Amino acid sequence: MTQPLVLNYLRAKKQFPHVWCPGCGHGIVMGSLIRAIDKLNMSKDDVVMVSGIGCSSRMTAYVDFNTLHTLHGRPIAYATGLKLARPELPVIVITGDGDAIAIGGNHFIHAARRNIDLTVILMNNNIYGMTGGQVSPTTPYAGRGSTAKAGNPEHPFDISQLAIAAGASFVAKTTAYHVPAMDRLIQQALNNKGFSLVEIYSQCPTYEGKWNKRGDAATMLKFYKDNAVPVTSKSKFSEEELKEKFLIGVLHHSPKGEFTAEYQKIIEKYQIQEQMSKLSQQKGKNEPEAIGQEKKRSDTED
Amino acid sequence: MPERTILMQGNEACSEGAIAAGCRFFAGYPITPSTEIAESMSEKLPRVGGKFIQMEDEIGGISAIIGASVGGLKSMTATSGPGFSLMQEGIGYACMAEIPIVIVNVMRGGPSTGLPTKTAQGDVMQARWGTHGDHFLIVLAPESVKETFYLTIKSFNLSEKFRVPVILLLDEAIGHMREKVIIPDYSEILTEDRLVPIVPPQWYKPYEITTDFVTPMAPFGSGYRYNITGLTHDEMGFPTSKESEIISKMNKLRDKIMRSSSDIVDYEALFTEEANTLIIAFGSASRSAKEAVQYLRKHRRKVGFFRPITIWPFPEKPLQRIIKKVDQIYVVEMNQGQLIDEIKKVECYHKKIFGINRYDGEMITPNQIISKIREAK
DSSP states (O other), X not given: OHHHHHHTTBOHHHHOSOSOOTTOSHHHHHHHHHHHHHHTTOOTTTXXXXXXXXXXXXXXXHBSSEEEEOOTTOHHHHHHHHHHHOTTSOEXXXXXXXXXXXXXXXXXXXXXXXXXXXXXXXXXXXXXXXXXXEEOTTSOTTOOBTTBTTOOOSOOOOHHHHHHHHTOSEEEEEESSOHHHHHHHHHHHHHSSSOEEEEEEOOOIIIIIHHTTOOSHHHHHHHHHHHEEEGGGGGGSOHHHHHHSEEEEEXXXXXXXXXXXXXXXXXXXXXXXXXXXXHHHHTTOXXXXXXXXXXXXXXXXX | OOOEEEEEEHHHHHHHHHHHHTEEEEEEOOOTTTHHHHHHHHHHHHHXXXXXXXXXXXXXXXXXXXXXXXXXXXXXXXXXXXXXXXXXXXXXXXXXXXXXXXXXXXXXXXXXXXXXXEEOOTTHHHHHHOSSSSOOOEEEOOSSHHHHHHHXXXXXXXXXXXXXXXXXXXXXXXXXXXXXXXXOOGGGSOOOOOOOOOSOGGGOOTTOOOTTSOOOOOOTTSSOOOEEESSOBOTXXXXXXXXXXXXXXXXXXXXXXXXXXXXXXXXXXXXOTXXXXXXXXXXXHXXXXXXXXXXXXXXXXXXXXXXXXXXXXXXXXXXXXXXXXXXXXXXXXSSSSSHHHHHHHXXXXXXXXXXXXXXXXXXXXXXXXXHHHHHHO
């Protein structure tokens, strides 16, 4: 049943085989995202998908939407421009932990602060896969990678908490193991008017698994299964127990003014002013308008 | 809007020109001496239904305008030296993905933070070769506030026509100078819009090699679903590593500009017919150079004047014709000598070439030019 559905949304003839390694979690996320888009009856002609650079960001070439594969770290900035230019189009950002949080960290927090209506699907595999297994800002302390063979001396970011602190209106976390939940969370994120983040733990058996002796893809998925605690059953665990585990589900949802809608109000304000000044000109009144130009010029000349 | 006569700053003229050209999106980051462009765009754009956003840095600025241009709006950003350096990767992306955008660089003293409030012309080479890899783009440099208005419009027209980033090189002196500008009725201004595809979506090739190497561009959300990438791509916009496809893409990027370069290049030549000495200058420096030319001619020196208006592509052929007839050339620049290298490249008659440079943050004066030329003989 599901296969033909996914095929409807893929550039199946042109772009396959894909670049993802066997056992990679990114394909699971792509399937889930497609099912969510299908469930919400979004038109392929409308959906805009913007990605950066990295394994996760390769997704844009495979799906049959309006796809924009941008520079490393910049998909959120490109998407901000596109969304503001065309607020009617749903804009989805596909990114990874290195792309969004290391090189693109600034755009990430500021888009969250603005609460611009972007749906950010962030695949977190704790490593730079495309360049061959270097540590990322989410590699755990003492975790290993090709640039930290003796163990990572740095401490990781908690991406979801970062987004919440920066002002995102919807933040959810899940893993590549929890597929039905992922479908649901992505749908919720797409429905939210404002900056929405779905952080998805996605396994990288090729590099992260190998460097940290996590076993094959199935073992890594089992790790997600065993250590994920749904946010709703948080109370069943003690503080100590939770330290070892991580929460999944909707971590934060508090709607607030969305940026493109707020900007529309600014446009209306200026256009009302503009019409008022036209009317007063027609009446022959010579009232100087309170608007920028005239006023500013006399200020600076003084 | 009817014709208006306004005393305005170069930076203001730039935003006036942008609105007249149909710019409907601006993203940028405050930086001296370009900030007035952002300030005035933040008011002018919403009045005409356009959008303005102050981004978190210049990289965000250029990224957002590329995004908006993909959405179908004529877009621009404005910055100065340090911000222009940050934008280079995005400029390369716009070259590769063939996204029309306009970047205004109000030059200040450099390198690094340099002289934020002082004038310079040190970004000539960076404007051309700032981003990595072979690439072709267009750079225009106005010499007055009035010309800033018209060249801003031209920047948009060229960028839309050729799907290429266009860089408008102002400098602090022009950006902050106030002059009279007569702004014509907008209906009298010739504006160019990018071609949009007329073929049905299933036939559309977003990077097709056409006869003039420019492919129609469908805005996102118009029913033409396609892929845009900064990776070297084939005619369908998908990444490729096939030699033949790489070469045809690279040639497309070059040929769409260079084969039309005679239509693009613009220059000003004065008294070059009977001159034995040629003074070359661009941007604000040409104002002093012109003054010097007038003075020297009054004192019976056979001096001619040449000013490239498009710095890239460089007006090689017209300049070559002029150089042929003169004995010596003086290149006036407010830097340690950048454009002079390009002129040495064009000059193949073994004429004497001298630079007259000033790089202390002040405008070069007519006196400085006159005395340098008098010294020589």
